[in-house]
Amino acid sequence: DAGVIQSPRHEVTEMGQEVTLRCKPISGHDYLFWYRQTMMRGLELLIYFNNNVPIDDSGMPEDRFSAKMPNASFSTLKIQPSEPRDSAVYFCASSRTGEDEAFFGQGTRLTVV
Amino acid sequence: LAKTTQPISMDSYEGQEVNITCSHNNIATNDYITWYQQFPSQGPRFIIQGYKTKVTNEVASLFIPADRKSSTLSLPRVSLSDTAVYYCLVGDWEAAGNKLTFGGGTRVLVKP
Numbered sequence: 188d189a190g191v192i193q194s195p196r197h198e199v200t201e202m203g204q205e206v207t208l209r210c211k212p213i214s215g216h217d218y219l220f221w222y223r224q225t226m227m228r229g230l231e232l233l234i235y236f237n238n239n240v241p242i243d244d245s246g247m248p249e250d251r252f253s254a255k256m257p258n259a260s261f262s263t264l265k266i267q268p269s270e271p272r273d274s275a276v277y278f279c280a281s282s283r284t285g286e287d288e289a290f291f292g293q294g295t296r297l298t299v300v
Numbered sequence: 301l302a303k304t305t306q307p308i309s310m311d312s313y314e315g316q317e318v319n320i321t322c323s324h325n326n327i328a329t330n331d332y333i334t335w336y337q338q339f340p341s342q343g344p345r346f347i348i349q350g351y352k353t354k355v356t357n358e359v360a361s362l363f364i365p366a367d368r369k370s371s372t373l374s375l376p377r378v379s380l381s382d383t384a385v386y387y388c389l390v391g392d393w394e395a396a397g398n399k400l401t402f403g404g405g406t407r408v409l410v411k412p
Contacts, residue, residue, distance in 0.1 A: 230402035278343045291343025
């Protein structure tokens with residue numbers, strides 16, 4: 188398996204624009220996680236899914252952020268409208284079960300100018 | 301989730317053993333202890349997980365005393381490529397649905 192695949196790797200956008208980050212989890216993994224990493228706040232769990240259903244979205248910063256998982260092989264994290272403070276590296280991770288290790292993607296570096 | 305405390309940074313030299321201790325005084329009965337490693341510009345990578353006593357794999361060892369209020373990750377004979385940030389996580393995977401909450405981590409620098 189190629190691992191968790193995220194796209195794009197880098198995204199530069201202007202404030203106010205919509206941004207969509209994409210993630211393909213490892214096949215057969217039932218859990219999918221979205222994280223944000225910044226120097227100031229470290230790694231923050233934004234939301235996670237189990238069998239395509241959002242379980243905990245308490246980490247989503249505000250209504251501008253939304254995440255979907257339409258099927259077992261694809262998830263999106265959308266920011267609309269984007270703001271400069273959203274600039275960060277966004278990671279997607281997946282795990283086979285609730286007890287197993289999580290595998291992380293390479294991340295998407297988002298810059299909002 | 302139990303709060304974790306670990307040193308901000310550590311320096312070491314090639315070939316030495318590195319031990320990173322994580323404090324988790326409020327660890328609950330069902331909590332497991334997991335360590336992840338993160339290299340620059342990459343996502344975290346699982347190293348090891350344990351519940352009590354000692355766990356060893358090809359990469360590291362994890363020592364957990366009887367009271368489980370702390371744990372020590374041991375990296376034997378480190379090389380330059382072990383320079384990374386190491387995170388200690390404590391959580392009840394079953395009740396919380398594998399909720400992975402990362403703390404600040406320990407930045408390990410291996411010098412030649």
